[in-house]
Amino acid sequence: MAENGIRKIATRESYGNTLKELAAEYPQLVVLDADLAAATKTSIFRKAYPDRHIDCGIAEANMMGVAAGLSLTGMIPFVSSFAMFAAGRAFEQVRNSIGYPHLNVKIGATHAGITVGEDGASHQCNEDIALMRTIPGMVVMCPSDDVEARAAVRAAVEYNGPVYIRFGRAAVPVINDRPDYHFEIGKGAVVKEGTDVTIVATGICVDSALGAAELLEAEGIHAEVVNICTIKPLDEEIILNSVKKTGKAVTVEEHSVIGGLGSAVCDCLCAKYPAPVKKLGMQDVFGESGSAAELVHKYGLDAEGVYKSVKEFL
Amino acid sequence: MTKGNPYHGTERVKLVANLTNSPWTKRKIRGMIPTGCCLVAGYAPGSPETEEKMTNLELKKHANDVRKGIIEGVHSAKAGHPGGSLSAADVFTFLYFEEMNIDPENPQMEDRDRFVLSKGHTAPGLYAALANRGFFPVEDLVTLRKLGSYLQGHPNLHIPGVDMASGSLGQGISAAAGMALGAKMQNRTYRVYTLLGDGEIEEGQVWEAAMFAGFRRLDNLCVIVDNNNLQIDGPIDHVCSPYPIDKKFEAFNFHVINVDAHDFDALRAAFSEARRTKGMPTCIVAHSLKGKGVSYMENSVDWHGKAPNDEEFAVAMADLDRTERELAKEVEG
Numbered sequence: 001m002a003e004n005g006i007r008k009i010a011t012r013e014s015y016g017n018t019l020k021e022l023a024a025e026y027p028q029l030v031v032l033d034a035d036l037a038a039a040t041k042t043s044i045f046r047k048a049y050p051d052r053h054i055d056c057g058i059a060e061a062n063m064m065g066v067a068a069g070l071s072l073t074g075m076i077p078f079v080s081s082f083a084m085f086a087a088g089r090a091f092e093q094v095r096n097s098i099g100y101p102h103l104n105v106k107i108g109a110t111h112a113g114i115t116v117g118e119d120g121a122s123h124q125c126n127e128d129i130a131l132m133r134t135i136p137g138m139v140v141m142c143p144s145d146d147v148e149a150r151a152a153v154r155a156a157v158e159y160n161g162p163v164y165i166r167f168g169r170a171a172v173p174v175i176n177d178r179p180d181y182h183f184e185i186g187k188g189a190v191v192k193e194g195t196d197v198t199i200v201a202t203g204i205c206v207d208s209a210l211g212a213a214e215l216l217e218a219e220g221i222h223a224e225v226v227n228i229c230t231i232k233p234l235d236e237e238i239i240l241n242s243v244k245k246t247g248k249a250v251t252v253e254e255h256s257v258i259g260g261l262g263s264a265v266c267d268c269l270c271a272k273y274p275a276p277v278k279k280l281g282m283q284d285v286f287g288e289s290g291s292a293a294e295l296v297h298k299y300g301l302d303a304e305g306v307y308k309s310v311k312e313f314l
Numbered sequence: 315m316t317k318g319n320p321y322h323g324t325e326r327v328k329l330v331a332n333l334t335n336s337p338w339t340k341r342k343i344r345g346m347i348p349t350g351c352c353l354v355a356g357y358a359p360g361s362p363e364t365e366e367k368m369t370n371l372e373l374k375k376h377a378n379d380v381r382k383g384i385i386e387g388v389h390s391a392k393a394g395h396p397g398g399s400l401s402a403a404d405v406f407t408f409l410y411f412e413e414m415n416i417d418p419e420n421p422q423m424e425d426r427d428r429f430v431l432s433k434g435h436t437a438p439g440l441y442a443a444l445a446n447r448g449f450f451p452v453e454d455l456v457t458l459r460k461l462g463s464y465l466q467g468h469p470n471l472h473i474p475g476v477d478m479a480s481g482s483l484g485q486g487i488s489a490a491a492g493m494a495l496g497a498k499m500q501n502r503t504y505r506v507y508t509l510l511g512d513g514e515i516e517e518g519q520v521w522e523a524a525m526f527a528g529f530r531r532l533d534n535l536c537v538i539v540d541n542n543n544l545q546i547d548g549p550i551d552h553v554c555s556p557y558p559i560d561k562k563f564e565a566f567n568f569h570v571i572n573v574d575a576h577d578f579d580a581l582r583a584a585f586s587e588a589r590r591t592k593g594m595p596t597c598i599v600a601h602s603l604k605g606k607g608v609s610y611m612e613n614s615v616d617w618h619g620k621a622p623n624d625e626e627f628a629v630a631m632a633d634l635d636r637t638e639r640e641l642a643k644e645v646e647g
Contacts, residue, residue, distance in 0.1 A: 030499070051499075052499075054495070056526060057522075057525070057526070059519075059522035059525070059526065061484075061485075061488070061518070061519040061522060062488045062491070062519055062522035062523045062525075062526055063488075064488070065485050065486075065487070065488020065489045065491070065492060065519070065523065066488050066489070066491055066492035066495065066523075066526065067492060068478070068488070068489045068492055069430075069478070069488065069489040069490060069491060069492020069493040069494070069495070069496060069506075070492040070493070070495060070496045070499075071492075072428075072477065072478060072489070072492070072493055072496070073492075073493055073496030073497060073500065073502070074496070074500070075496050075499070075500075077492075092482060093485055093488075093519070096479070096481070096482040096485060097478075097479070097482075097485045097488070097489055100470065100479050101470065101471045101478065101479040102471075
């Protein structure tokens with residue numbers, strides 16, 4: 001899909017496409033879903049490899065345990081559902097059946113955050129990053145676009161251990177399509193340099209942060225934008241280096257400001273380089289029905305909203 | 315993963331030296347060589363073709379040793395779950411000494427049969443069976459639940475012979491179903507066993523897993539329900555009755571066998587029938603006595619999750635010593 005010449009694709013679609021690409025290379029890769037294959041896009045994999053796609057029905061708790069068991073037989077299961085059910089409903093199964101034994105299970109959670117849109121608050125998971133990052137040994141990633149999502153899925157299959165990857169429902173612009181793009185678990189990237197303020201963003205909010213930085217630049221405010229795809233383990237070095245230069249940070253995420261990227265950044269700065277931080281995200285409220293674009297605007301997570309918040313902060 | 319057994323060595327000796335505080339154990343340390351590994355020449359565990367089976371008398375002796383291990387461990391820990399460990403002691407013994415294809419010297423053997431203790435709080439029973447089968451020394455059982463011991467309150471993957479971490483009820487059966495499916499997808503012939511409590515099956519996840527296993531016709535999966543009729547808050551049919559257990563599993567497309575959990579002939583017949591059952595998983599409903607083998611613990615919910623004090627410990631061990639003497643007489647007789 002293209003809008004104003006910019007290619008747009010939902011990261012859930014990147015997920016389904018990449019699973020299919022990796023299947024030939026990794027014969028032990030299997031995909032589990034809970035009656036949402038069409039929505040999570042694991043249907044792309046299922047069409048090509050029906051024998052390696054296990055639909056567990058609407059039973060996420062069991063699905064997590066089945067994935068744990070499969071991994072103990074040497075397979076690499078990717079478990080999919082909406083973030084609400086993968087991280088929320090099945091939290092304790094992820095914690096005790098996957099996290100505690102540190103099994104090689106990958107959780108691909110789609111429909112995260114408010115950009116779920118019209119389905120409303122019951123399906124808009126703004127808590128998954130917080131939940132998953134409390135589990136010892138769990139890698140937590142939140143890719144910002146198609147390029148990063150594909151790289152994250154590949155990195156996850158190459159990594160031995162539990163991984164949670166967060167994908168979105170809505171089509172988002174491709175922002176990382178450049179020849180020198182490099183992805184590594186646990187490494188962030190400075191996507192725009194600046195000296196006045198550090199904007200740390202994850203997922204689809206990286207695009208908003210870049211847009212906000214452009215608006216600020218027009219007013220002579222030089223914002224540095226750091227893209228954090230891996231929220232755990234956090235690339236503390238890149239955040240510390242940037243904040244030592246700018247003296248302050250704004251965090252942006254399509255997630256609660258409690259326990260997510262903002263909290264992770266604060267944990268790091270409190271301990272190693274205390275500096276003022278403003279956390280943008282869902283301010284301890286549930287979402288609501290509406291289009292993704294309307295919701296992102298209403299909750300101040302589009303470029304304009306981030307721009308305004310940064311200005312206030314400065 | 316390492317092929318060898320890290321708990322056979324000097325590190326273990328140090329651990330035991332640090333942690334053993336039971337006077338009983340100091341008095342009576344059993345041999346370093348695990349018992350029961352090669353009692354029958356040419357015996358191949360789990361092989362239906364094997365003519366020679368372990369005799370019921372030998373199994374009873376092992377089960378009594380397992381029960382002693384449970385009591386020693388829980389007494390030393392001053393905590394743990396003796397009641398459900400004792401009710402399942404004969405099932406543990408039958409699985410580890412006769413039914414399952416396993417190798418204590420190679421706990422990670424690729425085509426071994428798998429066991430998941432879904433009712434993970436009865437870890438003392440599993441540990442006592444593993445130790446007596448030779449996966450790690452029986453003297454280590456008294457380190458149960460102690461800081462620094464590998465014998466954690468509930469099973470985890472750092473314990474030789476343990477195939478899945480468990481303890482949060484309802485989860486083990488899903489992992490077992492996943493292992494059974496993995497075996498099928500990779501054309502492996504090993505079987506997967508999982509033991510559930512009758513209270514545990516009140517967890518909804520158990521029925522998600524049962525639906526999955528029945529629908530996928532996982533005939534390499536054998537679910538055992540330890541039906542001792544008691545859970546922490548009382549008799550299971552007073553708390554939130556899961557009865558009829560057999561009819562429920564039948565409705566989920568399982569082949570169901572009701573069996574006396576303390577009768578080795580019955581257990582042998584049931585597990586053999588399970589192995590021969592094709593196209594559907596088997597559920598063995600094992601009718602058991604909670605606290606079996608220790609007079610004052612039998613059929614008493616009080617001993618679900620409580621350790622005996624020193625006097626109670628002495629009585630329990632006297633009960634089991636008496637059983638041991640009776641079994642010895644049977645051998646002579």
